[in-house]
Amino acid sequence: MEFDEFKSYLTQKFEEWLYQQREIYLPQARPLSSQERSRMSRYFEKRILDVTRVATVGQIPTPAFYDELRKREIPILMDFTSAVGFTLIDCVLLREGFEATSTLFHEMVHIVQADLLGVKKLLELYLSDLAKNGYQNVLFERQAYRLTTRFTQEKSFSVREILEKEFSL
Ligand SMILES: [Zn+2]
Known part of the structure; x- marks a missing residue:
């Protein structure tokens, strides 16, 4: 399989899996608590606060199509089992105890990145970055880690405005 073909194959598989998992976790997910909402309202606009759902899980799920990748001897790009959080479009999974x-x-x-770029575009760029340069x-991820550092230091800023500038939207 050519790299581009593999990339679009993987993007499609990943996208299907994200929507499937979202359906699975949404029934047990909750909206932000009033405390979380008031804290996050200094960084996110109302619409994002409204759509965000949170589910606590024992472990971040591993994509079922990983078995298929293994069979085809395609390298597994990312191991989810040690992750503490994962986002299914607008549904945040947090690992129990973390x-x-x-x-x-x-x-x-x-969630805002997906909102700005669309899920498909985000996945395409994410997977190609991952394959080329690795998770770090x-x-x-670099945006999310950098903004999280700011979050721990600054009282307020707009995540959307910063990302729009960085994506040149
Ligand atoms: Zn992340």
Whole structure:
């Protein structure tokens, strides 16, 4: 399989999986608590606060199509089993025992990224960054980690405005 073909194959598989998992976790997910909402309102606009859902999980799920990748001897790009948070479009999964506000913030940055670029575009860019440069250098992760550091230091700023500028939207 050519790299581009593989990339679009993987993007499609990933996208399907994200929507499937979202359906699975949404029924047990909750809106932001009033405390989380008031804290996050200094960084996110009302619409993002409204759509965000949070579910606590024992472990971040591993994509089912990973078995298929293994069979085809395609390298697994990312191991989810040690992750403390993961975002299914607008549904944040937090690993039980690791429900830090900074993790929630990091994951909500991903919600805004998907909102600005669209899920498909985000996945395409994410996976190609991941394949080329590794997790630490994925643009969307670097943004999320950098903004999370600011979150721990600054009283307020607009995540959307910063991301719009960086994406040149
Ligand atoms: Zn992240």
